[in-house]
Amino acid sequence: MQEVGIVHFGLGAFARAHLAAYNDAAMATGETGWMIAGVSLRSDRVARQLNPQAGLYTLTERSGEGQATRVIGSLREVLVKGRDCAKIVARLASPECHVVSFTVTEKGYCRDAVGGLDHAIAVESFYPLLTQGLGWRMAAGMPGLTLMSCDNLPENGRVLARLLGSWLERDNPALAAWVRENCTFPSTMVDRIVPATSDTDRATLAARLGVVDEGAVVTERFSQWVIEDSFAGQRPNWEAHGAEIVTDVAPYEAAKLRMLNGAHSLLAYAGLAAGHIFVHEAMRDERIRPLVEVLMRQEAAPTVTGLDGGFLSDYATQLIARFDNPALDHRLAQIAMDGSQKVPQRWLATLADARGHCIAILTGIAAWLLHIARGRHLDDPLAEELRDAISAGDVSAQLERLFGPRGLLKSGWVPGPEEVAFIAEQRRIVRTWGGE
Missing domain, CATH: 1.10.1040.10 (N-(1-d-carboxylethyl)-l-norvaline Dehydrogenase; domain 2)
Known part of the structure; x- marks a missing residue:
């Protein structure tokens, strides 16, 4: 069984049409160890859709010329904040985990009116779980992680580094220092239009394939991913499947x-x-x-x-x-x-x-x-x-x-x-x- 190498916060349709698709392509060419554990922060809807399907779902690319559907197999599980906190922390602290990625939307970073961290609402986001996982790694003498934002924020890697640093400095300055020394925060630019999947989409797909896919994702053919070359350790060979690794995003x-x-x-x-x-x-x-x-x-x-x-x-x-x-x-x-x-x-x-x-x-x-x-x-x-x-x-x-x-x-x-x-x-x- 392939190991989970990536923990992803915010496993909506966008991440499944992008990150998971790139990982699936890498695994199809023989790369191992890059299954994804998805984390839902607000509801268990995606878990209810995908866990009964063993994480499998279809990705349909549509254009005026037609459509093409394939099965994505890079998702191991969907964990839910609140219900699965111990499992989430264990995944983050696992030696097999090398990358933590995020598509939590702009508001998921819990910024205040001047761009700093709003600690009062950050307790409901990913910060406490990430802190626990990183704390376990520090205590065990394990390597740091690549913490990679894929959200629409200018210099999203630097924003994530600054906000996480603010969170850690308040209660755990030793961990804050360890993160600065051992983790990286590459900025990214992610571009793919992914509408919310409708009931009509699911019904059309079921009529065509003869099977109901509750986790179906519909997107365009176009996909672009530009990633800053700043990694703390191993990663999939995403560039072999269309990603661009650059010095300046x-x-x-x-x-x-x-x-x-x-x-x-x-x-x-x-x-x-x-x-x-x-x-x-x-x-x-x-x-x-x-x-x-x-x-x-x-x-x-x-x-x-x-x-x-x-x-x-x-x-x-x-x-x-x-x-x-x-x-x-x-x-x-x-x-x-x-x-x-x-x-x-x-x-x-x-x-x-x-x-x-x-x-x-x-x-x-x-x-x-x-x-x-x-x-x-x-x-x-x-x-x-x-x-x-x-x-x-x-x-x-x-x-x-x-x-x-x-x-x-x-x-x-x-x-x-x-x-x-x-x-x-x-x-x-x-x-x-x-x-x-």
């Missing part, structure tokens, strides 16, 4: 966050305002599609350093084709979740670095304000605070309460009078897209 991170994710958030808020459900529907809207092009090519791309203009132009063209994919029902409401955690790196970083008037991003902000005010699909850890911020006053006051030096998001971007006026006007226009 930052340019790729910036391109993805500002171009892909920035355009996605624009599509989400503007598309929902216009009554659309899926990304490919919003892309067919002649009011929205040109804004997506402008955001990527004219606003975001010029702020990305370290990648040449030809690469960024080709990347934008590729993104348009991916967004247009009619075979992938990527719900706008899924992208719109957790806006307070996403907007700073997706839009505000571009605005802070841009030269000139960013009409597409400012329109996106107008749509986001409308999205907060309407309350539909508002799924955000700061939902009440967002509503309070825009509950009174004109748009100028609302923007100050959101983005000002003492605002909710405390960004480095300060809108000028012309930008405030433009956002106010665009909010009025976007409101009419829904028939108001």
